[in-house]
Amino acid sequence: MKLLSIASTHWEGDLLTGSGTTSVASEAFGPVAVSWSARTEDHGGLTSPEELIAAAHASCYSMSLSSRLAKAGTPPTALDTEAVAHFEKLEAGWKLVTMAITVRGIVPGASGEAFAQAAESARDGCPVSQALKGNVEITLDAALAD
Numbered sequence: 001m002k003l004l005s006i007a008s009t010h011w012e013g014d015l016l017t018g019s020g021t022t023s024v025a026s027e028a029f030g031p032v033a034v035s036w037s038a039r040t041e042d043h044g045g046l047t048s049p050e051e052l053i054a055a056a057h058a059s060c061y062s063m064s065l066s067s068r069l070a071k072a073g074t075p076p077t078a079l080d081t082e083a084v085a086h087f088e089k090l091e092a093g094w095k096l097v098t099m100a101i102t103v104r105g106i107v108p109g110a111s112g113e114a115f116a117q118a119a120e121s122a123r124d125g126c127p128v129s130q131a132l133k134g135n136v137e138i139t140l141d142a143a144l145a146d
Contacts, residue, residue: 009034022052039087040094050085050096057099057128058083064126065103068118074110079103080145098137104145115144 010031011020021031038046062081069076086098101123107115119142123129129138 019046022047040089048087050087053096053128053132054083054085054099057085057101057126057132060126060128061101061103061122064129065105065119065122068122068125069105069107069110069115072110072114072118074107074114077106077108078145079105096132096136098139099132100139100141102141104143106145110144112144116142 006025009022019035023031033046039048084100
């Protein structure tokens with residue numbers, strides 16, 4: 001089985017002064033406005049490819065962790081995941097360098113150690129992590145919520 005996920009962008013103008021809109025075929029959101037300055041200076045109410053990748057990673061990671069915890073017999077009550085994409089100008093040009101994931105979970109019956117192990121496994125196993133692997137460093141800060 002496969003599902004095609006489709007997104008499109010309409011762009012007008014050059015890189016530095018132009019702008020565009022990105023839409024998803026599912027119509028779950030959008031269209032959302034994008035621009036070069038939203039990638040490199042300030043979002044200013046717009047989004048960027050890196051922010052969209054971070055959103056994809058946070059949701060994918062949460063699903064992966066939820067699955068692992070449930071399979072271990074400790075399904076989560078709640079997971080709060082944040083993914084921060086670090087887009088930086090390097091000598092070779094602009095690059096998505098690091099994705100920093102922070103997750104806090106409410107997981108009845110799970111120890112801190114079991115949660116941390118599931119979190120590490122989810123980091124390595126979620127499909128978005130796998131797509132980024134080898135190109136983007138993925139850091140993880142995982143803990144049970146207080």
